Amino acid sequence: MNEPAFQATSAVSARAARLASIPSFQRVNTHIRKSISRRPGQADACDFTFGNPHQMPPDRYVNTLRDALTPQHDLWFAYMTNGEAAREAAAESLQRLLDVPFRPEDIFLTTGGFTAIALALKAVADPGDEVIYSLPPWFLYEPLILEAGLVPVKVTVNTTTFDLDLEAIEAAITERTRVVIVNSPNNPTGRIYPPELLLQLAELLEAASARIGRRIYLVSDEAYNRIVFDRLRFHSPVEFYAHTLLAYSYGKTHLSPGQRIGYLALPPTMPDREGMRPAITGLQVAMGWVYPNALLQHALPGLEKFSIDVSQLQRRRDRLMDVLGGMGYRVHRPEGAFYLYVTSPIPDDEAFTESLARRDVFVFPGVLFETPGFFRISLTANEDMIERSLPAFEAAMKESMNRSER
Numbered sequence: 001m002n003e004p005a006f007q008a009t010s011a012v013s014a015r016a017a018r019l020a021s022i023p024s025f026q027r028v029n030t031h032i033r034k035s036i037s038r039r040p041g042q043a044d045a046c047d048f049t050f051g052n053p054h055q056m057p058p059d060r061y062v063n064t065l066r067d068a069l070t071p072q073h074d075l076w077f078a079y080m081t082n083g084e085a086a087r088e089a090a091a092e093s094l095q096r097l098l099d100v101p102f103r104p105e106d107i108f109l110t111t112g113g114f115t116a117i118a119l120a121l122k123a124v125a126d127p128g129d130e131v132i133y134s135l136p137p138w139f140l141y142e143p144l145i146l147e148a149g150l151v152p153v154k155v156t157v158n159t160t161t162f163d164l165d166l167e168a169i170e171a172a173i174t175e176r177t178r179v180v181i182v183n184s185p186n187n188p189t190g191r192i193y194p195p196e197l198l199l200q201l202a203e204l205l206e207a208a209s210a211r212i213g214r215r216i217y218l219v220s221d222e223a224y225n226r227i228v229f230d231r232l233r234f235h236s237p238v239e240f241y242a243h244t245l246l247a248y249s250y251g252k253t254h255l256s257p258g259q260r261i262g263y264l265a266l267p268p269t270m271p272d273r274e275g276m277r278p279a280i281t282g283l284q285v286a287m288g289w290v291y292p293n294a295l296l297q298h299a300l301p302g303l304e305k306f307s308i309d310v311s312q313l314q315r316r317r318d319r320l321m322d323v324l325g326g327m328g329y330r331v332h333r334p335e336g337a338f339y340l341y342v343t344s345p346i347p348d349d350e351a352f353t354e355s356l357a358r359r360d361v362f363v364f365p366g367v368l369f370e371t372p373g374f375f376r377i378s379l380t381a382n383e384d385m386i387e388r389s390l391p392a393f394e395a396a397m398k399e400s401m402n403r404s405e406r
């Protein structure tokens, strides 16, 4: 018997119902439910959807975790907050990467990039405050923003260069603006924002904060800051704007997203950081003890010493760009992260990704990133999948050309 609708909905809080109804979130969940992702041992599908590993983890990664598992004292698996050794290793590594002298006490360990972003938002913004971010975005900003009681405000990047559209950001700023999220290297576009652009953004935010009489914070989502191609130098917004909170995840660097560890970092230039520290550590507990497990904290100094093979990702990028380009696809060249964002040969990107799916090749349509007309390929698929997928990409392209000729 069908339950009356009011009973079904009354079990769910208004907040949870609102989150569940976000269109892009629903779409992601539908794609997950459709089980487009490969299961262990199911080798035939060419899975280019999530940034998941499709080859055995490197021995070095496994050995680092195994070493961290051996207890060195009786408190090895006791409650751990912001473990000192982990904080120090993370601060040193950030200093090496960005040439900014981060302090260990300004590193707040989290269960990956998700909670680092949620922590940043809750640390500086109150319910009703507005958060600006650019489309195409990582599709889970919106639920994180809404769950924190904040208001998402979306602008679009320049869809030719994939650079931030500073005029659009400026036009979106109101008296309620509290945060601008910047994601470089970008998922899904692969763009690394150049230093001149970051400097202009910093000037814009400085002027806008003065104008509205309230500080606008920048949340820099740098989950991919170690995944940079062609020996480019990555520049972080922290180098240009003091009021930046840096969110990082080890899940990309080691291609191990099921092992949840990351951090939120405040740069030494952040003027109010002493006052922010106890507020952030309070939130780490109140949000549900969002510290990484003891094992991963013990492993972190070792994990800081290496990353996945970025040159292998770059070779996959080059191979796919070369072959897909030859088939007539318009592929945008990513400078970092591990995705190709490709123009869909037909405007209906969902129909196009379905035509690939019928051929056992699974990619994400641009609608998931609120930019129809594109599709995303994850370069974490293995070489065998890449080679086996090529006839399907060719056939789907031919089918769409025939369709547009008709």
Ligand code: PMP
Residues within 6 Å of the ligand: 051, 111, 112, 113, 114, 115, 138, 183, 186, 187, 221, 223, 249, 250, 251, 252, 257, 262
């Ligand atoms: N930011 C971006 C841009 C991402 O792509 C992801 C993961 N896909 C995250 C944050 C979250 O990373 P994690 O799952 O490691 O917490």
